Amino acid sequence: MTTRPRASTEEVYARVRADLLGGVYAPGERLKSTPLCETYGASVSVIRETLSRLTEQGLVESEPRIGFRVRQVSVDDLRHLTSARIDIESLALRYAIERGDMTWESEVVAAHHRMERTPMLTADAPPRVSDEWEAAHSGFHGALLDGAQNPWLLGIATTLRDAGEFYRRWSQVHEPGRDVAGEHREILEATLARDADRAVRALAQHYQHTADILERALAERDVAQNS
Template sequence: MGQPFKTRHEAVFSRLRSDILTGRLQPGSKLPFSELCEHYEVSVGVLREALSRLLEQGLVRSAPQQGYFVTAISRSGLVHLTTARREIETLTFRLAIADGDTVWESEVLAAHHRLAQCPETTDDDPDRINEEWASQHQVFHETLLRGCGNPWLIDIAADLRASAELYRRWSVPKGHEHARDIAGEHRAITDAAIARDAELASALLARHISLTTELLLESGLVDDDADDAMTTRSV
């Protein structure tokens, strides 16, 4: 008996997402169905489901009569996305601090502990993100907002964060965050949340979100072309 559809869908979705975030599938590149089906050894139906999910996360774009493409890294897009994330996530975080109970507090502490214990990069390549760290990082930020009683805000924040993941991944390698204490930022955010200092916590989270954008814009890895479409420089 073949692998269940859901399992195959999850597998190809995870592989596609990983290949996009690690740069194996470059921003702006076309995603041809025939080649992808052969490479991932799945049917068109399974691949289409995975691409639809990536489309929802903002990692893939579609164009009429042209098909699917990896989302291009865009200076203007990054700035707009960062503004939206900063506003939505800090609002949701404030409400989480106001609404969250002691269970939420313990979940935040546990999520931070797991993240802090996980190395950010791989042993064999200090410029490559450790996928386990990336997973724990996502869980940590999701947990911060989980105390909010408004599910719409939580869902919107999650969608925006998923869309920003491609940009975040491109800002971490290349040696542009050598002076950044990411672990310290996470610790400070956690401490402020547990202390129920919404003003400080939201300010720290806003800075945490903005700094990634600033580093990527300063790196020169992305530029607007003459038509205001976005191009990615070779790295």
């Protein structure tokens, strides 16, 4: 959100994407070019190109001649997304476990360690999930799949992860009783043991659990909005 003069498309793209994933813009919110130009210190063509690319990724929606808006969220969409994500990440994880070398293993362990050592919640009241932890979390799941070595599969997984992160960030929910660290540890152990079935089961449960919580939050919000 910092305002700087002169910015290349690549940079603006990265910043808008980060802001989108960081929950700066609400789902469905219109993304008008003029304000965005000022915010990111770029001209209309740069903003337009950025939004085009993000549309292709599904983070932004475009109605030609009307404008761009942040992707809408809905329970249905979340279900579809979760299903696709579990299916595809499971595939990738299986390949990774089958083919991943030692470098990959080390990266996974390192990413896990980084996540464990990053405090999940901020000191704010009410506490929010910290940006650092979100990044480390994303990094861990990315590292898990990297062993699959199929750029197509990894690209797809990244797109889906981004969309998922958007849901997660937007509904800053936190389930007190949940043992997230334990879930991650289980995935890590099964992966290192090269036990694909167990790892995939743990991964699927992890995502499904998150999705269930998000779905509940989403339903509540819908009820609140309609009243």
